[in-house]
Each structure stands twice: as C-alpha cells, then as structure tokens.
Amino acid sequence: QKLTKNDGRPRAQDYNDVTQEFMATVIREYRARLCTQAPMPDHVQETALLSASWARGCQVTSVNLARSPQLVKLVTIRGSQIRGQLKTKLRPLVEAVYGFHSSQSKSAIKKNRALAEELKEGMNFAFKHMAAQEDGWRGFLKAPLIQKIMNMMWFANKHDDGVMFPDHFKPFPHPALALVLTSIECCIDEWATGTRMDVAFTIQEYRGMFESHLNCLREFEEATKQYGVLSGICNKIYEAGRFVATFVHLSLELTATCP
Structure with a gap:
C-alpha cells in the first residue's frame, strides 16, 4: 500500500x-x-x-x-479541516456584512462590542432585519450571509459536495445549517472585546453551541410545521446553491469559448 x-x-x-x-x-x-x-x-x-x-x-x-x-x-482529520475552512471563509464576511471595524479608537471598540452583543442576543445575526424579539420567527434564517456562505462552502462549482452528493444535501440538512450558525457566532465572538481576537473554532469549545443551534432549528420546525417553513427554507438553500454552481460553470464555459 x-x-x-x-x-x-x-x-x-x-x-x-x-x-x-x-x-x-x-x-x-x-x-x-x-x-x-x-x-x-x-x-x-x-x-x-x-x-x-x-x-x-x-x-x-x-x-x-x-x-x-x-x-x-x-x-x-478532515473534520477539523472543514471547520477551519468554514471559519476562514466566514471571518471577512462577518466583518463586512455586519459592519465591524478594525480600529484602535475607543468609539470604534465600543461600537464593535455593542454590535457583537446585539447580534448574539436572541440569535439576531440569523434574522434578515435583526428584529427577532419584535417579530418572533419572522425573517429567521433569511440573513443574506447564510446563503452566501452556503454557496461558497458547498456550491462553489458543479463538482462541489453540495452538487455531487444530492442524497446528503437535498434538502439542505439541519446539522450543516447549525454548523454554519455556530461558525458565524464564533466569528462574532472574536469581536466580543471590541477588537478582533482569534477564537479557535474547536469541538471542545463550540459543540455545546452547535447542539443549541440544532435544538433551536428543531423547535423552529415544530413551531412552524403546519406551514412547512423550515423545510421550505432548506429546499430554497439547496436550489439556490445548485443554481449558483450551475451559473458559475456556464460562465466559465462561455469565458473559455469566447475569443
């Protein structure tokens, strides 16, 4: 061998x-x-x-x-590699999308700290308009960042795992969604002091949070099962990812054939 x-x-x-x-x-x-x-x-x-x-x-x-x-x-060993890849892809997105600012000024540090607290409160970071408390489940899992990282991680092209393994990824599975939510929260945790500090995305530190997010998804599914809300969201995540992967492939083919 x-x-x-x-x-x-x-x-x-x-x-x-x-x-x-x-x-x-x-x-x-x-x-x-x-x-x-x-x-x-x-x-x-x-x-x-x-x-x-x-x-x-x-x-x-x-x-x-x-x-x-x-x-x-x-x-x-692929387990730690996957979690590391996800965190690496998410870190700049979290900073840009949510509006954290790398600065040593006291005002910026204070704003970053307050923003991190606000995003983590009631899982605000997972809502489209950060209005979890006022609107209940409205807009939950509709934050654009969620679909964006799904596309980058599992639907980057037609050979990516999300496309090649439909039996596993269609509809988009709850554990993978919970992993993304956990990784986003880990990236937010890096700003907890107001200045970004590296936080290791390890099983030891974040399995509890992962389980919490997975349970939250189950509760959400149960609360909205009459309307099939979560299954609809997961189907849309998969279909949107497939579309992106196909579009990227077609764009590359067109680029290759054009003089």
Missing part, C-alpha cells in the same frame, strides 16, 4: 494509485456525511461516519482495504 516512508503527518500521496483512489472516494464521502449528519462528532459518531464512508469506498472502487490507523487518520 504505502510507497513512501513518512513519519510525520499522513499523506495520501505516500500510497500507491489503488489506495489513493480508494482513499479519495472515502474522504469525499466522509466530508459529505460529516457536514450533513454530525459536523461536531463525538467518538461514537465519528466511528459511525468512518464506517459508512469506508463501506461506500469499497462499493464504489471494488477495493477492500484494511482500516489501518494511518489511513483512518487521513479521513478523520
């Missing part, structure tokens, strides 16, 4: 072509399952995700590869 001796971090390129193809399939499946089923998994959930992804790899490639610790690490 392994072609190159490497005592450091495991790398897919250290293995032969058959193993690399198998691992690429498993990793892609694991990413999709992780994001849509258990983005902040405990050990039991992580093991279940790995087993299902490994089985899918065997099915797709017709290769039955033993699960060595090194190969397992190649897969499970």
Whole structure:
C-alpha cells in the first residue's frame, strides 16, 4: 500500500494509485456525511461516519482495504479541516456584512462590542432585519450571509459536495445549517472585546453551541410545521446553491469559448 516512508503527518500521496483512489472516494464521502449528519462528532459518531464512508469506498472502487490507523487518520482529520475552512471563509464576511471595524479608537471598540452583543442576543445575526424579539420567527434564517456562505462552502462549482452528493444535501440538512450558525457566532465572538481576537473554532469549545443551534432549528420546525417553513427554507438553500454552481460553470464555459 504505502510507497513512501513518512513519519510525520499522513499523506495520501505516500500510497500507491489503488489506495489513493480508494482513499479519495472515502474522504469525499466522509466530508459529505460529516457536514450533513454530525459536523461536531463525538467518538461514537465519528466511528459511525468512518464506517459508512469506508463501506461506500469499497462499493464504489471494488477495493477492500484494511482500516489501518494511518489511513483512518487521513479521513478523520478532515473534520477539523472543514471547520477551519468554514471559519476562514466566514471571518471577512462577518466583518463586512455586519459592519465591524478594525480600529484602535475607543468609539470604534465600543461600537464593535455593542454590535457583537446585539447580534448574539436572541440569535439576531440569523434574522434578515435583526428584529427577532419584535417579530418572533419572522425573517429567521433569511440573513443574506447564510446563503452566501452556503454557496461558497458547498456550491462553489458543479463538482462541489453540495452538487455531487444530492442524497446528503437535498434538502439542505439541519446539522450543516447549525454548523454554519455556530461558525458565524464564533466569528462574532472574536469581536466580543471590541477588537478582533482569534477564537479557535474547536469541538471542545463550540459543540455545546452547535447542539443549541440544532435544538433551536428543531423547535423552529415544530413551531412552524403546519406551514412547512423550515423545510421550505432548506429546499430554497439547496436550489439556490445548485443554481449558483450551475451559473458559475456556464460562465466559465462561455469565458473559455469566447475569443
């Protein structure tokens, strides 16, 4: 299996072509399952995700590869990578969309601190017009930032996970939505003092908040089930993402064919 001796971090390129193809399939499946089923998994959930992804790899490639610790690490490390990618993409968006300002002036610091508190109050950041208390659920999950980061993270092009794995992403799953809400809140937490400070987006620090957001989505679904509001929102997120991915692909094709 392994072609190159490497005592450091495991790398897919250290293995032969058959193993690399198998691992690429498993990793892609694991990413999709992780994001849509258990983005902040405990050990039991992580093991279940790995087993299902490994089985899918065997099915797709017709290769039955033993699960060595090194190969397992190649897969499970994707969890922290995905969360890191999401946070990295969100950080500048949160700053720009919500109006935080990097400044050492006392007035700017005070405004940033107040803004962070206001956004976190009652999940205001997830509402279209930050009017959660006055309007109940009205505008919930309609903040433009939410769709924008979905597009960037899972629908950037026709080969992205949201497009390639409709069984997992259609309609857009609640756990992935809760992960996005948690990551947005983590980015807001960086402004809690009024000056942006790095806050690690780790399972240890943010699983509780993730579970809280997931429960909130369940409560929202229950409160509006008569009208199918949340299912409608999740369907729209998926369809809008698919449209963006298709549009990007067509634009690239047109650019390539135009003289």
